[in-house]
Amino acid sequence: MRIIVVGLNHRTAPVEVRERLSFTxxxxxxxxxxxxxxxxxxxxxxxxxxxxxxxxxxxKYHAGLEAVKSFLSSFHGVERAAFEDHLYVLSxxxxxxxxxxxxCGLDAMILGETQILGQVKDAYMAAVDCGAVGKVLHNLFEHxxxxxxxxxxxxxxxxxxxxxxxxAVELARKVFSSLQGRKAMIIGAGEMSELTAQHLVQAGVxxxxxxNRTWERASELAARFDGRAVPFSEIVDWLSRxxxxxxxxGAPHVIIKYDAMREALRARRFRPIFLIDIAVPRDIDPEVxxxxxxxxxxxxxxxxxxAANLRERQREAEKVEEIIxxxxxxFEAWLNSLEVVPIIxxxxxxxxxxxxxxxxxxxxxxPDLTERERKVIEAMTSLIVNxxxxxxxxxxxxxxxxSQGRLYIETVSELFNLGERxxxxxxxxxxxxx
Amino acid sequence: MGYEYVLYGxxxxxxxxxxxxxxxxxxxxxxxxxxxxxxxxxxxLHTVALLLRVVETGRPPLLYLFxxxxxxxxxxxxxxxxxELVLGLQVVGVFVVPVTALLxxxxxxxxxxxxxxxxxxxxxxxxxxxxxxxLSYGGFALAFIAGVMYLIQDWQLRRKEFRPMxxxxxxxEVLDSMGYYLILFGFPLLTLALLSGSLGAIPVxxxxxxxxxxxxxxxxxxxxxxxxxxxxxxxxxxxxxxAVLAVVGFGAVLFNFFVINLxxxxxxxxVNL
Numbered sequence: 001m002r003i004i005v006v007g008l009n010h011r012t013a014p015v016e017v018r019e020r021l022s023f024t025x026x027x028x029x030x031x032x033x034x035x036x037x038x039x040x041x042x043x044x045x046x047x048x049x050x051x052x053x054x055x056x057x058x059x060k061y062h063a064g065l066e067a068v069k070s071f072l073s074s075f076h077g078v079e080r081a082a083f084e085d086h087l088y089v090l091s092x093x094x095x096x097x098x099x100x101x102x103x104c105g106l107d108a109m110i111l112g113e114t115q116i117l118g119q120v121k122d123a124y125m126a127a128v129d130c131g132a133v134g135k136v137l138h139n140l141f142e143h144x145x146x147x148x149x150x151x152x153x154x155x156x157x158x159x160x161x162x163x164x165x166x167x168a169v170e171l172a173r174k175v176f177s178s179l180q181g182r183k184a185m186i187i188g189a190g191e192m193s194e195l196t197a198q199h200l201v202q203a204g205v206x207x208x209x210x211x212n213r214t215w216e217r218a219s220e221l222a223a224r225f226d227g228r229a230v231p232f233s234e235i236v237d238w239l240s241r242x243x244x245x246x247x248x249x250g251a252p253h254v255i256i257k258y259d260a261m262r263e264a265l266r267a268r269r270f271r272p273i274f275l276i277d278i279a280v281p282r283d284i285d286p287e288v289x290x291x292x293x294x295x296x297x298x299x300x301x302x303x304x305x306x307a308a309n310l311r312e313r314q315r316e317a318e319k320v321e322e323i324i325x326x327x328x329x330x331f332e333a334w335l336n337s338l339e340v341v342p343i344i345x346x347x348x349x350x351x352x353x354x355x356x357x358x359x360x361x362x363x364x365x366x367p368d369l370t371e372r373e374r375k376v377i378e379a380m381t382s383l384i385v386n387x388x389x390x391x392x393x394x395x396x397x398x399x400x401x402x403s404q405g406r407l408y409i410e411t412v413s414e415l416f417n418l419g420e421r422x423x424x425x426x427x428x429x430x431x432x433x434x
Numbered sequence: 435m436g437y438e439y440v441l442y443g444x445x446x447x448x449x450x451x452x453x454x455x456x457x458x459x460x461x462x463x464x465x466x467x468x469x470x471x472x473x474x475x476x477x478x479l480h481t482v483a484l485l486l487r488v489v490e491t492g493r494p495p496l497l498y499l500f501x502x503x504x505x506x507x508x509x510x511x512x513x514x515x516x517x518e519l520v521l522g523l524q525v526v527g528v529f530v531v532p533v534t535a536l537l538x539x540x541x542x543x544x545x546x547x548x549x550x551x552x553x554x555x556x557x558x559x560x561x562x563x564x565x566x567x568x569l570s571y572g573g574f575a576l577a578f579i580a581g582v583m584y585l586i587q588d589w590q591l592r593r594k595e596f597r598p599m600x601x602x603x604x605x606x607e608v609l610d611s612m613g614y615y616l617i618l619f620g621f622p623l624l625t626l627a628l629l630s631g632s633l634g635a636i637p638v639x640x641x642x643x644x645x646x647x648x649x650x651x652x653x654x655x656x657x658x659x660x661x662x663x664x665x666x667x668x669x670x671x672x673x674x675x676x677a678v679l680a681v682v683g684f685g686a687v688l689f690n691f692f693v694i695n696l697x698x699x700x701x702x703x704x705v706n707l
Binding site (some may be wrong): 176 | 461462464592594600603608670672674
């Protein structure tokens with residue numbers, strides 16, 4: 001039994017290949033029907049715009065891999081040659097670690113993004129609905145969801161905005177102790193300012209004031225935020241009353257001038273004001289930055305904040321890797337214990353079979369034994385078998401939890417020639433568990 | 435005395451280690467846990483050392499310069515630890531802990547002479563005067579640190595240079611009001627310290643104390659903080675200007691403590707210097 005992952009992502013394959021191998025929601029059921037069964041005992045298909053991955057529990061590595069690859073080819077009607085070079089195949093603990101990294105967003109296009117965790121969960125749920133998940137993948141996916149949650153709560157991997165509009169909100173948070181009840185003014189009702197305003201309102205900004213050249217658009221946007229539209233000519237008056245200004249007009253000249261800002265500041269008694277200028281050419285005279293209490297950011301500044309935030313996430317990634325290592329160890333210990341139970345059972349069974357057979361042979365050769373003598377021989381042979389097996393059985397349990405657990409289990413299985421029939425009972429067990 | 439030196443030595447080592455961990459915390463958030471453990475360990479040792487001194491002498495540890503510095507840094511650390519527990523502002527420790535380590539080390543290695551304590555030094559007026567003074571300095575010290583942090587963060591926000599420190603800092607407004615409340619706390623204490631000092635000095639020194647450099651400098655310090663509160667409450671100052679003033683004010687306090695006490699004043703000398 002082996003866990004494998006076969007897949008491709010934004011790094012290994014161009015979009016032309018990814019789109020041909022992606023699974024849409026409405027075709028997921030037939031996909032599971034085609035993939036599940038045969039050498040593929042359990043499977044989960046994870047398909048997002050950046051990746052298509054198939055997690056599978058297979059009996060034999062090569063047969064399983066073949067089955068998954070030919071499924072990909074026949075289901076999508078794509079020749080294997082067209083995608084095989086872009087595939088990566090991982091198995092065992094590497095596959096477990098990989099899913100952990102995917103769930104945490106370490107493998108994502110935007111480092112530490114949180115959306116993928118939901119996508120992993122959805123993919124898992126869909127596989128459960130289609131009956132493709134057994135005991136092993138059930139535990140594997142629960143494990144990865146736990147890893148993802150831990151990464152987001154215990155590290156800063158998903159902290160600090162990596163989009164320009166959200167970076168603006170975070171900067172505002174570095175100035176104001178709270179955004180609760182603050183006033184924001186939007187000048188020029190573009191898409192970008194709308195998005196930023198939306199983030200601000202979510203963060204607690206109480207009142208939104210919209211100024212736009214066309215009155216209609218201003219009142220429309222104001223209505224969306226339960227705010228207030230004001231004429232363009234009143235902008236300067238409002239500077240003394242709002243805490244945050246987002247400006248993105250198409251005006252060819254400066255709208256907020258240095259002198260106006262200085263006047264406004266005096267009226268505000270130097271309470272800080274936070275200005276975001278995402279217009280090109282710029283709407284706010286950059287000179288205002290020299291005034292006390294003015295924090296002004298243009299589009300390039302915001303982009304450099306995003307770059308800095310990404311570097312900060314990079315540093316946190318190390319800690320996430322540590323969590324993944326830790327949790328992978330826990331999962332593997334469980335996986336090994338799963339395999340050790342049938343091994344122990346069949347080792348006992350084999351010894352008992354041999355004992356019974358040989359005792360019967362001896363009895364056949366010695367027909368004159370009394371009932372008491374027979375009992376003594378039975379008891380003695382049982383004792384020999386049990387005492388002989390006692391240490392190895394204890395040791396197997398112990399080794400199974402070690403880092404080399406798999407190797408020991410395989411060795412014991414080979415040594416006592418337990419392999420073939422073990423696999424049968426294992427299948428029954430795993431499928432019964434799902 | 436021997437064991438006390440050993441305790442202080444270990445405490446300073448721990449403060450040093452905690453400082454290093456706190457600097458590490460700026461770059462790697464998880465170092466914060468270690469920093470926290472080391473800081474508490476250092477402060478606990480510090481507490482034991484101070485308690486031993488109090489039990490041994492049966493008076494507040496405010497007679498010798500070293501004691502006073504030790505008590506003062508202990509107090510600042512206490513304030514910081516409370517601040518950290520309540521507001522989670524471990525980043526304040528990045529400034530407080532190294533300064534504590536340095537102050538203790540400096541005060542510990544200053545030259546010592548032998549001088550008998552004058553009997554008047556044990557009077558209750560003197561003790562009230564010194565305790566109030568040290569308490570107010572404790573508030574000013576943290577206000578100073580809030581001011582420095584404000585200036586650093588303001589600089590980063592204006593220059594748009596986002597160093598690792600940027601991510602650890604609280605919002606500017608928090609630092610601003612932190613400085614304000616600390617000075618609001620320290621100022622009345624300083625006022626009372628000056629009043630109790632003058633009242634206590636009249637019977638001992640007569641009129642001569644009015645020209646003592648320490649007295650003059652302390653008044654100057656008082657004026658700086660009075661100005662801070664005036665500008666803030668009446669003129670609506672805040673932000674960067676207030677932060678600069680808080681830094682300047684504590685500069686005056688430090689000058690008073692280390693320069694005037696040691697080299698300029700005759701009347702206000704600590705006993706063993």
